Amino acid sequence: xxxxxxxxxxxxxxxxxxxxxxEAESLHLARTLNQPRVHTQGAAGILSDLAxxxxxxxxxxxxxxxxGEIADRVPQPEVMVSVHAERVAAALRxxxxxxxxxxxxxxxxxSPWTHRGASSNxxxxxxxxxxxxxxxxxxHVVSFDDEDSVDYLPxxxxxxxxxxxxxxxxxxxxxxxxxxxxxxxxxxxxxxxGLATLPExxxxxxxxxLVSHSLAWAxxxxxxxxxxxxxxxxxxxxxxxxFTTTSRWLRFSQADPSR
Numbered sequence: 001x002x003x004x005x006x007x008x009x010x011x012x013x014x015x016x017x018x019x020x021x022x023e024a025e026s027l028h029l030a031r032t033l034n035q036p037r038v039h040t041q042g043a044a045g046i047l048s049d050l051a052x053x054x055x056x057x058x059x060x061x062x063x064x065x066x067x068g069e070i071a072d073r074v075p076q077p078e079v080m081v082s083v084h085a086e087r088v089a090a091a092l093r094x095x096x097x098x099x100x101x102x103x104x105x106x107x108x109x110x111s112p113w114t115h116r117g118a119s120s121n122x123x124x125x126x127x128x129x130x131x132x133x134x135x136x137x138x139x140h141v142v143s144f145d146d147e148d149s150v151d152y153l154p155x156x157x158x159x160x161x162x163x164x165x166x167x168x169x170x171x172x173x174x175x176x177x178x179x180x181x182x183x184x185x186x187x188x189x190x191x192x193x194g195l196a197t198l199p200e201x202x203x204x205x206x207x208x209x210l211v212s213h214s215l216a217w218a219x220x221x222x223x224x225x226x227x228x229x230x231x232x233x234x235x236x237x238x239x240x241x242x243f244t245t246t247s248r249w250l251r252f253s254q255a256d257p258s259r
Contacts, residue, residue, distance in 0.1 A: 012059045013082035014247055019044075021188070022056050028187040032161065040066040045077065051152050053077045056249075063091045075151055079252040089250055097252045102232045106243040110190070110226055113219035116212045116241045123178050123206050125213050128165035130158060132177070136167065139177045143196035152194065160184065162221070165194070166213055168206050179206045183214035189225040190218035208237045215241065 012019060022044040030037035035046045035053075042059035043066055052075045057066070070077050079097065081089050089099065108116075128136060137150040158165065162185035168178045179197035183190055192214050197207050211228075218226050230238060234245070 013084040013088075014058045018247060019058050022058060024187050038066070038069055040069055047073050047077060049074065050156050051075065051154050055079045057081045057085060057088050060085070061088060063088070063095070067095060076254055080249040081252060083248045083250060089252075092252050097254050099250045099252050101251050103229050103249045103251055104232060104234050104245045105247045105249065106228045106230055106234070106238055107246045108215065108226045108228075108241065108243040109224070110215060110219040111224040113216070116215055122170065122201070122204050123168035123209060124171055124174070125166050125168050125209060128158065128167055128180070130155065132167060133158075135175075135177050136165070136180055139180055139198065140194070140196050142198060143179075157182075164214070164217055166210060166217075168197075168201075168210055179210050181207075181210040181214050183218050183226070185218065185221055185223055186227075189227060190215075190221075190223035192218075192226055192228040195228075207235070208241065211237075211241055 014022075026037045026044040026046060029035065029046045033046065033048065033050065035048045035050070038045045038047065038055055040061050042061035043055055043057045045055035046053050047055075047070065053073075055066075055070060055077050057079060070079070079092065080103065081092065081099075083102070093099070133153060133155060137153050140149040140153060141147055143149075157163070163182065164184075165180060165182045167180045170176055170178060177198075178201040180194065181192060181196075182194040183192050192211060195207060195211060197210075215226055228238065228243060229249075232248075
């Protein structure tokens with residue numbers, strides 16, 4: 001999939017539509033989750049104490065003000081910076097933050113809905129129950145090779161309104177999770193997140209079936225489009241499901257929380 005980098009408007013690093021979307025999403029999440037939102041001009045996001053949150057920087061910001069908002073947050077949020085925001089990225093690095101990877105924001109139209117992708121004959125897909133969360137956390141650790149990924153799956157995750165998690169299991173073994181994905185209705189559309197598969201279950205159609213199932217759920221609940229944030233390089237199945245790249249970002253995390 002070829003990237004279509006975001007286009008700056010005025011002094012901003014992303015499109016005007018993207019700024020409106022990020023700001024509206026921030027306000028929506030703050031109200032829905034009863035969490036504080038970021039107030040530094042040029043950035044959007046919430047500061048959750050439930051799970052690591054994301055702060056999106058779409059314009060030049062007062063770095064002292066932004067770091068003052070997020071420095072002492074537990075868990076520490078990650079910061080997404082537009083690839084066009086070289087000055088912001090440089091300032092974060094000077095303050096001890098590290099850019100770990102690049103992320104494409106993908107978009108897919110759901111209205112009118114058409115089925116996207118065949119079901120996998122290797123898996124059955126069902127909704128996640130609270131009892132599944134320990135196995136789901138273990139799946140994320142193996143899939144992402146990151147022990148900290150469990151922080152994104154608190155028990156309270158399943159209490160969030162308009163959010164569903166789906167898992168794929170083997171037809172003959174309902175106890176083994178082969179893959180998982182989440183989808184949440186947003187202020188205007190839906191967000192697909194947390195796609196994870198066992199390494200030995202990859203390239204078998206399971207990821208495609210999971211995302212397709214989440215898109216069908218979002219469309220059935222009135223979402224006209226879906227977004228997904230995907231680490232580069234973007235797997236080709238996203239394009240086959242109708243997703244295109246709308247913007248590119250750098251993901252920053254604090255290299256040393258004591259700094």
